Amino acid sequence: MSFALDVFSLAAIGAGAFFFFAGMVGLLRFPDSLTRLHALTKADNLGLGLVVLGLLPQAGSLLAALKLIIVWVLVLLSGAATSQMIGRALRKGEDRK
Amino acid sequence: MNDLLLAAAGFILMTVAVGFARVLRGPADVDRMMAAQLFATGGIAALLLVAHATTVPGVEDVALGLALLGSFASVAFVNGRADSTTESAEPEAESSQGEDRT
Amino acid sequence: MNLLPIIDVGLALLVLGIATWTIAAREVFGAVVGYVVYGLLLSLVWVRLYAPDVALTEAAVGGGVTGVLLLTAGARLRSGGGKEAGEATGLPLRVVAAVLSLLVALGLAAVVLFLPEPPATLAPEARAGLAATGLGNPITAVLISYRSFDTMLEKIVLVLALTGVWSVAADGAWGRAPAPIGRMAPDGALTLLTQTLAPLGIVVGLHIFWVGADAPGGAFQGGALLAAMWMIVMMARLAEAPRIDARWLRLALIAGPAVFFLAGLAGVAWGDGFFSYPPGFAKPIILFIEAFMLLTIAVTLPMLVAGPPSRGAGR
Numbered sequence: 001m002s003f004a005l006d007v008f009s010l011a012a013i014g015a016g017a018f019f020f021f022a023g024m025v026g027l028l029r030f031p032d033s034l035t036r037l038h039a040l041t042k043a044d045n046l047g048l049g050l051v052v053l054g055l056l057p058q059a060g061s062l063l064a065a066l067k068l069i070i071v072w073v074l075v076l077l078s079g080a081a082t083s084q085m086i087g088r089a090l091r092k093g094e095d096r097k
Numbered sequence: 098m099n100d101l102l103l104a105a106a107g108f109i110l111m112t113v114a115v116g117f118a119r120v121l122r123g124p125a126d127v128d129r130m131m132a133a134q135l136f137a138t139g140g141i142a143a144l145l146l147v148a149h150a151t152t153v154p155g156v157e158d159v160a161l162g163l164a165l166l167g168s169f170a171s172v173a174f175v176n177g178r179a180d181s182t183t184e185s186a187e188p189e190a191e192s193s194q195g196e197d198r199t
Numbered sequence: 200m201n202l203l204p205i206i207d208v209g210l211a212l213l214v215l216g217i218a219t220w221t222i223a224a225r226e227v228f229g230a231v232v233g234y235v236v237y238g239l240l241l242s243l244v245w246v247r248l249y250a251p252d253v254a255l256t257e258a259a260v261g262g263g264v265t266g267v268l269l270l271t272a273g274a275r276l277r278s279g280g281g282k283e284a285g286e287a288t289g290l291p292l293r294v295v296a297a298v299l300s301l302l303v304a305l306g307l308a309a310v311v312l313f314l315p316e317p318p319a320t321l322a323p324e325a326r327a328g329l330a331a332t333g334l335g336n337p338i339t340a341v342l343i344s345y346r347s348f349d350t351m352l353e354k355i356v357l358v359l360a361l362t363g364v365w366s367v368a369a370d371g372a373w374g375r376a377p378a379p380i381g382r383m384a385p386d387g388a389l390t391l392l393t394q395t396l397a398p399l400g401i402v403v404g405l406h407i408f409w410v411g412a413d414a415p416g417g418a419f420q421g422g423a424l425l426a427a428m429w430m431i432v433m434m435a436r437l438a439e440a441p442r443i444d445a446r447w448l449r450l451a452l453i454a455g456p457a458v459f460f461l462a463g464l465a466g467v468a469w470g471d472g473f474f475s476y477p478p479g480f481a482k483p484i485i486l487f488i489e490a491f492m493l494l495t496i497a498v499t500l501p502m503l504v505a506g507p508p509s510r511g512a513g514r
Contacts, residue, residue, distance in 0.1 A: 013101075013102070013105045013146070014105065016105075016142065017105050017108050017109050017112070020138075020139055020142065021108075021112050024112045024135065027119050027131060027132060027135060028119055033131075040131050043139070044134075047139075048138055048141060048142050051105075051109075051142045051146065055145055055149055058149055067158075067160070068145070068157065070161065070399075071141065071145075071157070071160045072164075074161070074164040074396070074399065077392065077395055077396065078164075078165075078168030078396065079134070079138070079167075080388075081168065081388045081391060082134070082168045082171040082175075082388075082392070084388035085172070085386060085388050085389055086127060086130070086131070086175060088386070089178055090127060100202050103202040103206055104202055106206065107202065107206045107209060110210065110213065114213050114216075117220075120220070120229065121220070126228045129229055129232045130232065132232075133232045133235055136236050137239055137262070140240070140242070140243060143243060144242070147206070147243070147247065151203070151247070153246055153251055154251065155414045155415030155416070156246055156251055156254075156415075158255060158406075158407055158410075158414075158415060158416060159242065159251055159254045159415075161407075162403070162407070162420070163242065163262065165263075165399070165400050165403060165427070165428075166258060166262050166427055167262075168392070169262070169263045169266060169427060169431065170232070170262070170270065172389065172392070172431060172435075173267040173270040173271060175389075176274075176380070176381060176383060177270050177271060177273065177274030177382070178274070
């Protein structure tokens, strides 16, 4: 049972690391600031989310597992709000030009 | 198991470090801020992985603190750039005047 | 294959690279971004050195408060009409700065590399004295019990720094409120973020302060988090910076050092002397002092970022 949990953890963490890689590639290769913003949020949501999901079976206690999930929810929330704000600031900058 | 967690942490750190190149290249300040944001999220992921692999106590609180503050620099950045939004500040002044009248 | 040294070396090289970028950046903003990232990386380094309390402080102060401070100051410099690049510092000055920094770095490296083996440490004695204080976290014991006088002086230094910032104000502006650090019109996304993040942040900050007695945490880390929450509320314009002559503000600013000092004086009456806690009552007294220190830190840091009072603001 714990072996299956370990495999699950490693699979989730590996997938999370892949999404971080994808976010980095997007940040470096996409042509426009707005498209780069889009790539960034994928790393936030899926990258960190899968890593947290993979660490949940390894957490020591229920409180520790809850804290992990709260960390992910906070990053989701702040990522969503700041990408809206950055997008709006970018759009305003373009309109001014 | 621990070794694999550490390998994942190292991979994520390397990834966001390469993303730091956007700070060097990025034509606008926004791109630099986005690279810093990616760094913050990757840092949280690497922190959680390293802490699980090396069993440092109380590190979930550090991750909580980082998660709370991860967007602060972005907010301060957008805030600092909003210097010429006097036209959008006008409706706010009008609405607050309306509130004072009622 | 042992991965840990590889990760450590990689982390150290990353920190050096970011630091180099921070110094070499041409623009204020690039350097500030480098500094914030540097703070985040240092937080990781502290975790690797098994110092979660310092990691928490580094994340809160380096990533949050100082980042906002530098960005706000940079924005103010830009809008104040100052030259963007400033006068270029001459080469002799830069050479002198580089040589002095190198000397300090070499001195530190020599101290660390040539430590006697095993290194002299007071950790066992610090841990042995924990039972008398009733605390479980040796860091808190060092801060509030073993060297409590230093900690109180640090808080006074914070208040002095704030007084220094306030003294930059124009004469006619004394007593007013600082110019608002939020410069945008109320923005839906930012308001949502603040209204959801701030209550959570306050709960987490109080939690970190409370568990600091037995687990990594403490008044300074909790206070820095609370300060960051007030700063985001100010940036979202959901609240404004208060007038600097507001009585509650001034009471909150001196509450921490004052309570600390009074507790130290009380030690003369019912303890063994100045700054001694009566055994058995040590933990409640320590938590009482920490609560007021929390208040002072949570109020001082945002006022530092808000800056000196401005002539056009305040009623």
